[in-house]
Amino acid sequence: MNRYITSAIRRVSNAWPTKPVFSRLSAPVASFTFDDFPHTAWTNGAPILESFGVRGTYFVAHAFSPESLDKFPDTEVMTGVSYYELDDIVAAHTKGHEIGCHTFDHKRVSQQNNYELLDSIDRNAEFVKHLLGDVIMTSFAYPQGNVSIGAKRFLSRKFSVCRGTQAGINAKLLELSQLKCFNLDANFDKNSIDALIKETKLRNGWIIFNTHDVIDFPSPYGCTPELLYAVVAAVAASGIEILPIKHALGRAMFRPIAR
Numbered sequence: 503m504n505r506y507i508t509s510a511i512r513r514v515s516n517a518w519p520t521k522p523v524f525s526r527l528s529a530p531v532a533s534f535t536f537d538d539f540p541h542t543a544w545t546n547g548a549p550i551l552e553s554f555g556v557r558g559t560y561f562v563a564h565a566f567s568p569e570s571l572d573k574f575p576d577t578e579v580m581t582g583v584s585y586y587e588l589d590d591i592v593a594a595h596t597k598g599h600e601i602g603c604h605t606f607d608h609k610r611v612s613q614q615n616n617y618e619l620l621d622s623i624d625r626n627a628e629f630v631k632h633l634l635g636d637v638i639m640t641s642f643a644y645p646q647g648n649v650s651i652g653a654k655r656f657l658s659r660k661f662s663v664c665r666g667t668q669a670g671i672n673a674k675l676l677e678l679s680q681l682k683c684f685n686l687d688a689n690f691d692k693n694s695i696d697a698l699i700k701e702t703k704l705r706n707g708w709i710i711f712n713t714h715d716v717i718d719f720p721s722p723y724g725c726t727p728e729l730l731y732a733v734v735a736a737v738a739a740s741g742i743e744i745l746p747i748k749h750a751l752g753r754a755m756f757r758p759i760a761r
Contacts, residue, residue: 520651521658521679523755525672530702531750532737533710534558534730535665535683537604537643537723538566539586540715544594546727547716552597554734556744560594561604561643562586564629583715583724588633595634600746602641603627603661611657612650619656641665641747643712644680654679663751665710671698673707676754681747683710686725686733695733699740708750709742 534551536543539560551558564570566585595601605611606626611619623642630637640662644653647667657664658679670682684690684698702709711733715724737744745753 520654521664521677523676523678525674525676525706525708525754526756527706527708527754529753530706530742531708531753532702532742532744533708533747533750534734534744535602535643535710535712535747536560536716537645537712537714538563538583538608539590539604540724541584541586541590542715542717542724543713544586544590547713547730548594548597548599550716550727550731550734551599551744554738554744556734556738557597557599557746559600559602559641559747560591561602561641562591562626562630563604563608563645564606564626565608567629583721591630591633595637600641600748601630601634601637601639602643602747603630603639604643605645608645610646610648611644611653612648614653616652616656619653620660623657623660641751649680663747665712665747667712671702671705671707671709672754673702673705676708678751681708681710683712685723686711686713686729688720688722690725690729692729692732695736699736699742702742703740708754709737710747 536547539562603623603626606622642657642661642664644666663678664680665683666680667685668682669684672681713725715721716727716730718726720726
């Protein structure tokens with residue numbers, strides 16, 4: 503397909519709302535998420551969050567499990583990155599972090615039909631259920647941030663909320679089929695943290711930060727422990743409540759009962 507047509511389709515897909523909901527937040531919230539679940543997202547990322555008494559959301563794809571990496575040669579892996587151990591998922595759930603769905607095989611959703619997508623998320627659900635028991639994943643993250651209008655419509659019926667990789671603060675009208683986030687990666691400007699926090703509070707919004715590996719020399723999609731700590735510390739100091747995706751969604755959908 504012509505790259506200009508492909509680019510136009512991508513822009514339309516990103517902009518097309520398929521599950522808009524008015525926010526009922528009475529105060530701003532923040533979430534920290536980790537795509538692909540690299541091992542260091544757990545060993546280095548979780549202790550940072552937990553040092554502030556908060557929890558994050560880890561998006562899991564079976565294709566990155568120790569038993570599957572050799573079985574899915576087409577899976578796009580990050581060079582030099584070690585992915586989760588099965589015990590990491592169990593420990594994360596036990597400690598109160600959210601486990602979210604990142605498909606079974608980590609393929610671009612725009613390249614799959616609804617039957618293929620259903621098979622992928624069902625197989626991933628079985629994988630997580632085998633590890634964690636009766637756990638239902640209610641949050642979804644698009645592999646590589648790739649979307650299509652059809653996939654957004656389908657997946658937003660299967661999950662309470664879907665998160666993309668488009669930059670922005672979620673406020674007023676929330677697009678639950680493709681929530682925006684800020685990627686903590688090689689392109690993130692840590693000097694922007696204060697401005698982002700100020701805007702989130704001004705708009706009474708939901709700000710989501712996403713990354714991959716958390717290590718001193720990260721991949722282009724990951725961040726250093728220093729950067730993650732700085733962002734978590736700044737958000738916590740601002741008074742913005744930090745919650746996993748599913749709990750932040752609860753805040754956004756239901757007003758707290760007045761006492």
